Each structure stands twice: as C-alpha cells, then as structure tokens.
Amino acid sequence: MTAITKLQISNEKMAWDVLENALKGGYDDKAISLSLDSWAEIHLHYDGGKYNSSVPTGVMQSFLDLQKAINRAAAALIYNEFNALRLTSEDRRQFELVVTVSGGSSNYNVDLAKIFNALIVKAADKMSGKELVILIIALVALCASTVAWKDYLAMLSDQSKVELSLNLSKEETKRSQILKDALKAEPKLGEMREDLRESQHQFLRSAVGAKSIEVQGINISGADAVDLAQTQPERSKDLHYKESFRILAVDTTNKELVKVKIRGVKKEFTAFFKDESFDEKQLTLLKNKLMSREPVHLVVNATMLRDKIKTAEILSVNEIEK
16 A cells, blocks of 8 residues: 655645645655645735725625636646536535635635645545645645735736835745746646736725735735736736647756757747656657657647747647658
C-alpha cells in the first residue's frame, strides 16, 4: 500500500512553504491527503455612512462575482472545463460562499476553508498529489492573499494615474515569486486569476461613497478605489494552435516541465510540456525534429497578453501528414 503524506495546512505561512516545496519537487510521486484549517479567509471593511446600516448592491455583486469565479475554478478542477454549468446541485451547495456581516454592515468576512476542503475531496482523484497541492494552495492564495491583492492593485496603479503605496516586504516579494512560479507550472491558474480579478475589480467599484476600503489588510481611500475601478484590467486571450512548427531549442533543466522554443508562421515563443504527458514515441519525435530542424505538427494551448505569448503548453506532437 502506498504511504500517504498528510498535509494539514494550519496557517498561511505553512501554505506558502508547502506550495514552494511542491514547486521544487518535494511531493513528486507522492500520495497526498490535503486539508485546510480556518486561516483561509477574505476580510473587507468599508468606512462610510451607507455601509454602517445596509449592504449596498455593489457589495452584493462583488461576492456574486467571487462565487462565479470559484464555481468556474471548481468546474475546471473537477471536470476539466471552465464551465460552471458542469457543477451539480450538490457541488454548488458545497461551494456556496457564506458571507458574515458585522459592524453595522461595514465588515465582511468569508471563510474559504470549508469550500476548498470540499473541492479537495471532489478533485483529488482527478490529478496527482503534487498537482492538487499546487492548484489548491495557489488558488486559495489568488483568492485571499495580501500578495495577490497587492500585485493586482500595482498593475492597476501602473495603468492609471493613481499612486498607491504598495511596498512588498521581503517575505511578500518571495511569496509573489512563488505565486508566479505556480502560474507557470499550472496554466489553469492563469484563467482562474483572470476570473478572480473580475471580482476584485467589482470590490473596488463597490467603494463608491466610502471614505476608505480595507481588503486583506490593505487600506485604500474610497476615491482611489473608484478611480482604479475606472481602469479596465487587461485580460489575456486564449489561443489554440494546430499547425507546423520548427523546434529551435529544448531545455530539460526541469525534468518534469520541459521548455521548448518553437517557431511557426510569423510567431516564435517558448512553450512547455509535462514530461509524463508524452509517450516515448512523441518524445523521440520531438528530439529528432530538433536535430533535423524539420517542421513537426504541434497542438498548443497558449495565452496572449499585450500581443505577447505569456504561457504556452504543448499538448501533442505528430509527424506532418503528406
């Protein structure tokens, strides 16, 4: 019987440590039992008159958008499709957000642990233990970490004229890089991040009339939040290539995530594939085409942002039909 490595994530620091370890290969070929304690939470506080005795519709919409993002992420992990319609009524019940309101309707809190523990149970048999650790913990970080919020606000600040003080501590800088590494390792996380940013944007819009809004410990004036919300966040485009490419270089430094530089018609970029996803025939074909410089037929999923390929995954390699 295969030994099971039990990972009960009791606090945020442990979550980041476990995610970093997974990205470095610490849980390769291991069966994982993963669970989260109640540290995974979203906290919001609005300071302003209308938030002291009522729940504005803008705030309601923010949580509805967050629910939509979580449902799409759950569908992707369980059914391998970003389509919330795939969820059963039981799925929806288990993944339903429960928002606790206090302080005269100015404080909002969401405990994510129950939702993500239910998702772990549903998705565990759909992927390896390592994939489960990376996808779940990184998704929680995208939902609820201060680092993810600071990265998003910094992007909006760069695109607008709003200046924010968002200095990252040494530990936050490290965590930001860990999250970037997770996004590279698991391309699904990129789409999940885009969905979650829609809800983040709505939280900023909902600050109309507020003196200030505090989210995950970050305080922003109501005026700055509304100005930032005027900036439309850039969204990546999903691309799907089924065509011939030439193999320019292969980087096998990371044995699990092989990088391949490829050139097609009017495009050149670096893609990756997971070594275990290819059979020996495909691997041999890829190596032969590198040596011969002859074109090969590739199926590639990619994302583009600002006219540049940001991530690309090779799904299959085949000879070109003559």
